[in-house]
Amino acid sequence: MSLLELKNVSKIYGELKALDNVNIHVDQGEWVAIMGPSGSGKSTMMNIIGCMDKPTSGEVLLDGVDISKESSRKLTDIRRDKIGLIFQQFHMVGYLTAVENVMVSQYYHSMPDEEEALEALGRVGLRERARHLPSQLSGGEQQRVCVARALINHPELILADEPTGNLDEANENIVLDLFAQLHKEGTTLIVVTHDPEVAEAAQRTIVLEHGRVAREIINENFGKS
Amino acid sequence: MTKRRMFLRMVTASLLRRRSRMLIALLSIGIGSTILAGLVTIYVDVPRQMGAQFRSYGANMLLLPKEDGTLNRESLQAALNTIPADSLVGAAPYCYTRLDMTSRQQSFTAAGTDFDQIQKTSPYFSVEGNYPAKSREILVGREIAETIGVKTGSDMVLTWQPGTTSGSGAADGGRLPGSVLSGQAEGFGGGMVYVTASLDKESRIASLTADTSSQTPEIGGAVPENESFMEQFAGMTLPVRPEDVDVVSGATVTSTAIVNALNTAVATTTAVRPKTLNFNVAGILTTGGEEEGYVFLSLEDMETMTGSDRLDVAELSISASAGQLEEYAELIGESSDSVQARLVKRVTRSEASVLEKLTGLVFLVTLVVLLLTMICVSTTMTAVVSERRREIGLRKALGASDGSIRAEFLGEGLFLGLLGGVMGAVLGFAFAQAVSVHVFGSSIMFQPLLLPAAILVSMTIAALSCLLPIRRAVAIDPALVLKGE
Numbered sequence: 001m002s003l004l005e006l007k008n009v010s011k012i013y014g015e016l017k018a019l020d021n022v023n024i025h026v027d028q029g030e031w032v033a034i035m036g037p038s039g040s041g042k043s044t045m046m047n048i049i050g051c052m053d054k055p056t057s058g059e060v061l062l063d064g065v066d067i068s069k070e071s072s073r074k075l076t077d078i079r080r081d082k083i084g085l086i087f088q089q090f091h092m093v094g095y096l097t098a099v100e101n102v103m104v105s106q107y108y109h110s111m112p113d114e115e116e117a118l119e120a121l122g123r124v125g126l127r128e129r130a131r132h133l134p135s136q137l138s139g140g141e142q143q144r145v146c147v148a149r150a151l152i153n154h155p156e157l158i159l160a161d162e163p164t165g166n167l168d169e170a171n172e173n174i175v176l177d178l179f180a181q182l183h184k185e186g187t188t189l190i191v192v193t194h195d196p197e198v199a200e201a202a203q204r205t206i207v208l209e210h211g212r213v214a215r216e217i218i219n220e221n222f223g224k225s
Numbered sequence: 226m227t228k229r230r231m232f233l234r235m236v237t238a239s240l241l242r243r244r245s246r247m248l249i250a251l252l253s254i255g256i257g258s259t260i261l262a263g264l265v266t267i268y269v270d271v272p273r274q275m276g277a278q279f280r281s282y283g284a285n286m287l288l289l290p291k292e293d294g295t296l297n298r299e300s301l302q303a304a305l306n307t308i309p310a311d312s313l314v315g316a317a318p319y320c321y322t323r324l325d326m327t328s329r330q331q332s333f334t335a336a337g338t339d340f341d342q343i344q345k346t347s348p349y350f351s352v353e354g355n356y357p358a359k360s361r362e363i364l365v366g367r368e369i370a371e372t373i374g375v376k377t378g379s380d381m382v383l384t385w386q387p388g389t390t391s392g393s394g395a396a397d398g399g400r401l402p403g404s405v406l407s408g409q410a411e412g413f414g415g416g417m418v419y420v421t422a423s424l425d426k427e428s429r430i431a432s433l434t435a436d437t438s439s440q441t442p443e444i445g446g447a448v449p450e451n452e453s454f455m456e457q458f459a460g461m462t463l464p465v466r467p468e469d470v471d472v473v474s475g476a477t478v479t480s481t482a483i484v485n486a487l488n489t490a491v492a493t494t495t496a497v498r499p500k501t502l503n504f505n506v507a508g509i510l511t512t513g514g515e516e517e518g519y520v521f522l523s524l525e526d527m528e529t530m531t532g533s534d535r536l537d538v539a540e541l542s543i544s545a546s547a548g549q550l551e552e553y554a555e556l557i558g559e560s561s562d563s564v565q566a567r568l569v570k571r572v573t574r575s576e577a578s579v580l581e582k583l584t585g586l587v588f589l590v591t592l593v594v595l596l597l598t599m600i601c602v603s604t605t606m607t608a609v610v611s612e613r614r615r616e617i618g619l620r621k622a623l624g625a626s627d628g629s630i631r632a633e634f635l636g637e638g639l640f641l642g643l644l645g646g647v648m649g650a651v652l653g654f655a656f657a658q659a660v661s662v663h664v665f666g667s668s669i670m671f672q673p674l675l676l677p678a679a680i681l682v683s684m685t686i687a688a689l690s691c692l693l694p695i696r697r698a699v700a701i702d703p704a705l706v707l708k709g710e
Contacts (some may be wrong), residue, residue, distance in 0.1 A: 006336065047704045050622070050704075052622065052702070052703050052704040053704055054558075073626070073627070074379070075620070076624060076625075076626055077626075078621070079624055080623070080624025083406060085622055085623070087706055089706070091615065091619045091622075092619075092708050093235075093244035093619065093620070094243075094616065095239055095243050096242075097237055099680065100234065100238065103231060104231075104235070104620065104623060105623050105624070106231075106624050106627045107231045107235075108624040108626075108629060109230075109624060111227070111228060112227075112230075112231040122667075130587070133242070149623075188284050218400050
């Protein structure tokens with residue numbers, strides 16, 4: 001069953017076709033990587049899937065709902081309820097501790113629950129760092145907090161934008177292991193990346209070029225390493 | 226944890242953990258609030274402050290005897306009791322008379338007064354030496370001092386002559402209702418005839434006795450025993466016309482002498498002798514006004530000399546608005562049947578107009594400071610918003626609605642307002658106190674209402690100042706967090 005489906009999606013900025021008649025679908029529970037050089041339309045696609053932008057034309061079905069025509073307020077609701085976001089720059093609220101940063105996500109979603117937030121930090125191995133401010137955490141630790149924050153509300157889809165772009169290899173592996181765990185639990189993952197290694201961790205890679213889907217690669221070795 | 230607690234946690238964390246940034250915002254609110262609280266305190270206190278200031282320009286109310294009443298210490302005190310004690314700065318009684326300095330053949334206007342009160346009602350009096358503190362000490366006006374050459378410490382012998390009081394009764398021989406008169410006249414053979422008459426309430430003769438022991442016995446000497454002669458005077462008013470009197474036949478000269486004695490009789494009570502006292506000059510008074518031609522002595526000494534406790538006027542210095550003064554004056558006029566109050570319009574009017582201008586000025590400055598504070602806070606908050614663009618974008622990406630963003634920034638603004646308000650109330654009072662002490666030379670009382678008022682105003686300013694920055698915050702695109710900037 002498909003969780004996400006893009007049908008003939010185009011996004012045009014003046015003369016520039018950022019996305020040109022793109023068709024993709026992602027099944028429930030699938031782990032998909034989106035690759036492509038800069039300017040290929042990755043960011044535009046990410047914004048549209050993440051309910052932060054609307055296509056110029058075409059349909060975007062998320063969990064059966066067409067989000068391409070929704071108001072931005074409605075999009076905020078959908079993003080909050082269905083999507084967990086992970087960013088390249090980690091993006092934490094600088095004056096809140098790790099656990100508070102996780103709780104911010106709960107706060108906007110439903111109800112802050114410190115116990116649950118601490119558990120989520122435990123999952124990413126940072127329970128004992130819960131009371132630290134972002135400035136007291138390493139980049140890898142910050143990104144793990146962001147993973148904990150993304151999964152805290154049990155989203156149907158985790159959307160990660162270059163999640164390992166600023167990490168060393170050790171931390172990259174920790175994050176990818178976390179993704180693998182989430183995948184096993186049935187969470188759908190879409191990871192936008194430059195990094196072939198990160199793409200190879202996914203089941204399938206969609207390659208974008210000039211706003212079009214250039215090719216799709218099925219990872220034959222998925223789950224074997 | 227409830228959403229509200231998380232909200233408070235985020236808002237306070239934002240302020241407490243981002244100290245340096247928020248300190249600027251807090252300072253702008255706090256300083257604005259301080260100046261506002263200070264100005265408002267002064268604004269509220271200015272009438273009182275200036276009222277007290279104006280009191281140094283002299284009395285603003287006069288108490289005078291009503292036409293048929295007398296002003297003395299009792300009636301003065303009764304009138305003063307109608308004025309609230311805390312607004313009565315001073316009340317100086319004055320009793321004027323002429324005193325002679327016979328050694329120099331000079332005569333001066335002398336004022337009996339209360340020196341403690343004079344210093345309150347006429348603080349501009351400048352005394353070389355001291356104000357009299359003891360009995361028999363006097364204050365001499367500079368003009369007199371220069372004319373007769375007295376200095377502080379000099380002695381002056383002053384004489385009071387009866388009949389020189391300005392009161393009625395002296396000119397017509399003291400034929401006051403109810404008084405007793407005595408007189409004398411030459412009778413038969415040069416012997417003196419004495420009479421004593423008492424007057425009733427209408428100044429008519431009530432009774433008459435005569436002493437004719439110097440006259441021929443059985444003839445003139447027997448006139449006082451002649452009832453029909455003596456009783457005919459009852460009911461007559463003085464002076465008695467000789468043709469209205471039936472004389473005792475054979476004792477015409479003695480009878481006429483009795484009539485003459487009656488007509489020249491003076492009241493025994495006003496038949497007071499001149500009084501001379503020795504005074505010591507305690508100080509020389511300079512005022513730049515007519516007071517320099519006066520001699521001032523204590524009311525007690527004045528009473529000793531004249532034997533009267535009559536007052537001519539009392540000067541009152543009252544710390545009150547023009548409207549209140551009029552109320553007091555009316556109240557005194559109504560409650561007392563012997564004393565009337567008059568306002569010194571020259572003083573009260575200028576007070577009112579200066580006050581109006583001053584409060585207007587403070588109000589204007591307050592308004593400007595209010596505006597400046599809002600601009601300052603708004604600018605700071607705008608800077609804070611652009612500094613936190615990424616955080617706001619992140620919050621929106623995490624699902625924060627526009628309402629949440631608004632609430633969070635407004636929450637921070639209100640929290641800043643609260644802190645700034647407390648700071649403003651405390652520092653503002655200190656500021657007002659300093660201004661009050663340095664400018665007005667008096668301290669002010671802390672208004673308990675100042676704290677909630679300052680907090681309320683400060684929170685309102687903060688909230689209003691946040692409106693524009695919040696609009697900018699809400700407009701931030703959540704997608705910016707994805708661009709990997």
